[in-house]
Amino acid sequence: MAACANTILLDFKVESSSLTQDGFNKLEMEVIEGLEKHFGVNSMEKLMVKTLSSEGDHLSVFMGPQQSVINLRTFSNGLVSIIIDYLKEGDEEPLLTTLDGKALELALGKLGKDMKSVTLPPIKRGTPFDIYFPLSDGRLVEYDVDKLIYDEKSPFQRVQIMHSKTFGNMLVLDGLPNLAESDLVYTESIMCRGTEDYKDKEILILGGGDGALLNELRKENPKQIDEMVMKICKEHLRSACGDTLDSYIGKNYQIIVGDCIKYMEKCVFQGKKFDYVISDLTDLPISETPQGKMWELIRKVIRMSFSVLNDTGKFLQHGTGISCTNQLAMFEGVVGELEIPLSFTRTHAFVPSFLEDWVFYQIQRKAA
Amino acid sequence: MAACANTILLDFKVESSSLTQDGFNKLEMEVIEGLEKHFGVNSMEKLMVKTLSSEGDHLSVFMGPQQSVINLRTFSNGLVSIIIDYLKEGDEEPLLTTLDGKALELALGKLGKDMKSVTLPPIKRGTPFDIYFPLSDGRLVEYDVDKLIYDEKSPFQRVQIMHSKTFGNMLVLDGLPNLAESDLVYTESIMCRGTEDYKDKEILILGGGDGALLNELRKENPKQIDEMVMKICKEHLRSACGDTLDSYIGKNYQIIVGDCIKYMEKCVFQGKKFDYVISDLTDLPISETPQGKMWELIRKVIRMSFSVLNDTGKFLQHGTGISCTNQLAMFEGVVGELEIPLSFTRTHAFVPSFLEDWVFYQIQRKAA
Numbered sequence: 001m002a003a004c005a006n007t008i009l010l011d012f013k014v015e016s017s018s019l020t021q022d023g024f025n026k027l028e029m030e031v032i033e034g035l036e037k038h039f040g041v042n043s044m045e046k047l048m049v050k051t052l053s054s055e056g057d058h059l060s061v062f063m064g065p066q067q068s069v070i071n072l073r074t075f076s077n078g079l080v081s082i083i084i085d086y087l088k089e090g091d092e093e094p095l096l097t098t099l100d101g102k103a104l105e106l107a108l109g110k111l112g113k114d115m116k117s118v119t120l121p122p123i124k125r126g127t128p129f130d131i132y133f134p135l136s137d138g139r140l141v142e143y144d145v146d147k148l149i150y151d152e153k154s155p156f157q158r159v160q161i162m163h164s165k166t167f168g169n170m171l172v173l174d175g176l177p178n179l180a181e182s183d184l185v186y187t188e189s190i191m192c193r194g195t196e197d198y199k200d201k202e203i204l205i206l207g208g209g210d211g212a213l214l215n216e217l218r219k220e221n222p223k224q225i226d227e228m229v230m231k232i233c234k235e236h237l238r239s240a241c242g243d244t245l246d247s248y249i250g251k252n253y254q255i256i257v258g259d260c261i262k263y264m265e266k267c268v269f270q271g272k273k274f275d276y277v278i279s280d281l282t283d284l285p286i287s288e289t290p291q292g293k294m295w296e297l298i299r300k301v302i303r304m305s306f307s308v309l310n311d312t313g314k315f316l317q318h319g320t321g322i323s324c325t326n327q328l329a330m331f332e333g334v335v336g337e338l339e340i341p342l343s344f345t346r347t348h349a350f351v352p353s354f355l356e357d358w359v360f361y362q363i364q365r366k367a368a
Numbered sequence: 369m370a371a372c373a374n375t376i377l378l379d380f381k382v383e384s385s386s387l388t389q390d391g392f393n394k395l396e397m398e399v400i401e402g403l404e405k406h407f408g409v410n411s412m413e414k415l416m417v418k419t420l421s422s423e424g425d426h427l428s429v430f431m432g433p434q435q436s437v438i439n440l441r442t443f444s445n446g447l448v449s450i451i452i453d454y455l456k457e458g459d460e461e462p463l464l465t466t467l468d469g470k471a472l473e474l475a476l477g478k479l480g481k482d483m484k485s486v487t488l489p490p491i492k493r494g495t496p497f498d499i500y501f502p503l504s505d506g507r508l509v510e511y512d513v514d515k516l517i518y519d520e521k522s523p524f525q526r527v528q529i530m531h532s533k534t535f536g537n538m539l540v541l542d543g544l545p546n547l548a549e550s551d552l553v554y555t556e557s558i559m560c561r562g563t564e565d566y567k568d569k570e571i572l573i574l575g576g577g578d579g580a581l582l583n584e585l586r587k588e589n590p591k592q593i594d595e596m597v598m599k600i601c602k603e604h605l606r607s608a609c610g611d612t613l614d615s616y617i618g619k620n621y622q623i624i625v626g627d628c629i630k631y632m633e634k635c636v637f638q639g640k641k642f643d644y645v646i647s648d649l650t651d652l653p654i655s656e657t658p659q660g661k662m663w664e665l666i667r668k669v670i671r672m673s674f675s676v677l678n679d680t681g682k683f684l685q686h687g688t689g690i691s692c693t694n695q696l697a698m699f700e701g702v703v704g705e706l707e708i709p710l711s712f713t714r715t716h717a718f719v720p721s722f723l724e725d726w727v728f729y730q731i732q733r734k735a736a
Contacts, residue, residue, distance in 0.1 A: 004447075009375060069420070073373075077455065083375065083453065085449065087445065087447070123508070125447065132486075141509050141510065142503075142509065182718070182725075322534060323533040357550075
């Protein structure tokens with residue numbers, strides 16, 4: 001790995017009442033002593049010290065070895081935070097290993113009232129490709145990405161294929177993991193494999209540009225599948241999509257690159273009906289209310305889908321991570337409030353590369 | 369959530385040749401302007417500025433709104449890093465939302481040569497309980513822990529039960545996730561369910577204090593199981609261990625709290641033999657070479673296990689995350705170099721709460 005900035009975060013708690021000016025001076029001395037035990041005597045140069053508020057907010061900034069910048073910060077609630085930031089060359093020993101961090105925690109923790117201290121693995125920044133991705137609820141995860149295989153901007157989005165040691169090749173759209181070779185369970189969950197019978201059925205897939213869904217559906221002998229794709233993964237996600245994307249017209253499927261709303265309008269006009277519409281479009285938007293452009297699109301897709309589904313037809317779509325309870329409730333509200341009376345069931349499955357339990361919906365017309 | 373420190377990390381790249389003193393002054397002005405667009409005019413007070421080296425290493429420190437401390441740092445390779453650190457009250461609006469971060473990225477990214485910029489979700493520190501855990505290869509993951517249910521120090525280790533929205537109750541030993549209610553696949557993988565036939569067999573489990581392994585083995589009608597446990601999870605991991613830990617002696621099992629090496633020595637003395645020994649003890653140690661106390665223990669456990677296994681008996685044990693290729697190779701070397709000729713197979717399975725593909729070993733005496 002090339003040079004990247006490493007940010008090491010350590011923290012522990014002291015009695016907030018101890019953070020007077022004198023108390024902070026004493027703490028600062030002990031922290032310097034603790035750090036210099038690891039970095040070497042006189043390895044730290046004090047750059048500044050400042051009292052930020054009279055309620056225990058203090059800041060000292062130091063320069064340490066390898067041009068590291070070290071912030072020692074105390075907060076009014078007794079939290080003591082040390083941030084060490086430096087440029088680590090790829091083959092260089094880390095300034096502080098996890099074990100050093102543990103030792104330092106023990107040394108510094110003695111200052112704290114309950115010895116509770118935390119050293120996080122270094123946060124790496126300026127890496128040649130992204131290794132941190134947020135989960136659906138905004139949590140941070142460091143992936144074991146070791147290679148960037150493809151990186152281009154399409155007219156619609158940034159398309160990347162990254163290799164993860166754990167998940168194989170991953171499709172990343174606009175910085176969000178979309179599907180990896182490890183994720184057959186995603187495809188099987190959205191299509192309800194084992195529950196739904198696709199034999200001789202008419203199926204319309206919206207989205208699903210990675211080809212995985214079409215690839216699995218083809219194994220179930222459906223009558224006909226139409227699919228609209230934005231971007232093909234036939235080269236780099238081959239274990240997921242098989243040979244499905246090699247040809248846009250197959251024995252029992254057709255891939256249409258275009259706007260899925262317009263295609264469905266054409267189907268309405270021609271009176272074409274489907275048994276299943278499977279929507280593999282974008283995730284549920286994160287928002288305070290189910291309003292805005294993205295939610296309008298979701299409503300439109302559901303309405304249009306039911307206008308091309310036959311009376312007992314099913315609309316299948318993925319939701320989002322199970323911990324996003326607000327988003328899921330909003331989506332269920334949207335489904336319940338449409339002018340077509342609809343009922344839904346939901347399932348969930350842990351999708352490896354998402355690192356989350358993911359929710360899937362099965363939506364039908366209410367029986368008259 | 370109570371007040372905790374939030375650390376927001378932003379970074380982007382500029383031409384390293386532009387980081388002269390003048391170049392840095394210009395960059396600093398644009399960063400202040402960009403940040404004050406979000407924080408308000410004159411919301412930032414400069415505390416210090418320093419050139420750390422003549423190769424483009426500069427540092428400015430500011431105080432921003434809500435007593436935030438803002439480090440603007442440039443590195444010799446052209447990386448520009450902004451660290452914003454402040455105390456966020458539980459119900460307070462974040463100083464910078466993900467969307468603000470994205471907007472700021474765009475504004476600041478214009479300074480950079482290729483617009484590549486990254487804002488990470490805030491790192492939360494001083495939280496009432498840990499929410500970050502390292503994976504086996506040291507990667508950082510933020511878990512969706514929302515409750516600390518149990519937290520005590522035993523004579524041997526710190527024992528915590530935490531509730532995760534995704535994984536249910538999790539057993540955390542000395543800060544490392546051990547088993548969660550979501551992890552039946554771990555138990556089924558270590559015992560090779562479906563491949564091994566436990567009917568009327570003699571089984572010895574080493575470790576396995578969570579009771580999950582014993583609980584699943586009991587369903588396979590073995591003749592007898594002995595188990596040594598350090599700590600019971602019968603209350604909080606009940607969906608994993610069932611009623612297995614309610615009684616230490618059952619129809620076909622016995623739980624022994626004690627040192628498993630000593631117990632095996634006793635078995636050797638008494639001539640007692642087993643068909644399976646399943647070792648659910650600690651993870652493979654992270655080390656440069658397969659030496660040291662922990663590796664000696666691993667050797668000892670394997671040796672002792674084969675001294676109580678009958679000739680065709682199997683030793684089953686978990687390894688570590690699949691991305692820890694060094695640790696796995698060391699373990700396989702250790703197995704291959706013991707004085708007893710052994711052969712092994714390995715399987716792997718993605719364990720939900722570990723967020724990793726985990727390796728499991730099946731070890732046997734080589735056929736004579």
